[in-house]
Amino acid sequence: MLVLSRKKNEGIIIKGKDGDIRIFLIESEKGRARIGIEAPKGYTIVREELLAEIEGANRMSALKDMEKIKRFIGEGNK
């Protein structure tokens, strides 16, 4: 992993085929940094923990056997 130090308002550019991604430091204090990100269309910017949460929810939602849930939802529909 590349590690760079940045001062307030300094940025980093990631050059890409679809355009450039720009990341810059807005402010930082007490171990917390506010970061600005600009990306070309087609990129989804998402907090890492949110993606992990969605993956986890998807995994827990994946069913092998439909019988139990069929009964469950069937009951509610009646």
Add this chain to the structure above:
Amino acid sequence: MKEINEIRLKGKIIGFDKFTEYLLEAPFGEDSPFRVLKCVDAPVSFVVINPYYILEDYFFDVDDTIIEELMDRSKSEESIAVLCIVRPNDRTLYVNLRSPIIINTKKGRFIQVILQNEGYGVSVPFAIKKEE
């Protein structure tokens, strides 16, 4: 939602990147808000729901390029459907309103997107409305 009855779809569920072929089925009947997204290549199924059943003013705002990718520039919005994954746990159902599945039923493609709206939770409990 009437047109969604056993259609073949290509797309990926986040965290299940290996699987790209699904069938969208209506085992609870056409009038039910529930559908099942069933993986063709593995015993993996997701129960999904029409989010408007839970939130009448459900709103999804996604990058145009995602819609373009789904639509192939054929801008007939009638073929776009939105479904959210449901997770059953004990006697409660949870719905993921934060990352809906956007489907183009005509093209047979779907994308699970992540919305920027912080107000929509990943695991929102809800109750099945009893029909009178």
